[in-house]
Amino acid sequence: MEKKVQQYYKLKQKHKEMEKELAELRQEIVTYCNEQEKNDVEIGSYKVKLVTQNRKEYDDLKLYETLSDPEVWRMLSKSDSAKIASLTKLNVISEDKISHTYTLKTITLLQVDKK
Structure with a gap:
């Protein structure tokens, strides 16, 4: 059971890191589109x-x-x-x-x- 808890913890940490990276990328892409004044x-x-x-x-x-x-x-x-x-x-x-x-x-x- 400890291995499962350890794996869960590791995955949660990765998940947090991925969410942070996604938020940063999202902001950069939105900023780029706004600078181009285009929605598509x-x-x-x-x-x-x-x-x-x-x-x-x-x-x-x-x-x-x-x-x-x-x-x-x-x-x-x-x-x-x-x-x-x-x-x-x-x-x-x-x-x-x-x-x-x-x-x-x-x-x-x-x-x-x-x-």
Whole structure:
């Protein structure tokens, strides 16, 4: 069992190192694309694409104050963007009613495909 724990530890360390390297490479690629002012670019035999998305980040306190119905809040228990989106889609919650409870965060996704 000690060998398995040791192997797990080693793999977790490698995983952390790989995540760090991926983050650095991602930042360099995104920076390059931004400098080129392009969201789609071909580099060698790879196609790089930047996709921008807006994500809602909810303020739990504002949301709780707005959704005073304990049954609705019980369904959420804490702000979960996917659950809130589902409840607004089902018209359990009005988008207008909660529009002040979140901020939009723009994120950039990086997609790299081989041609």
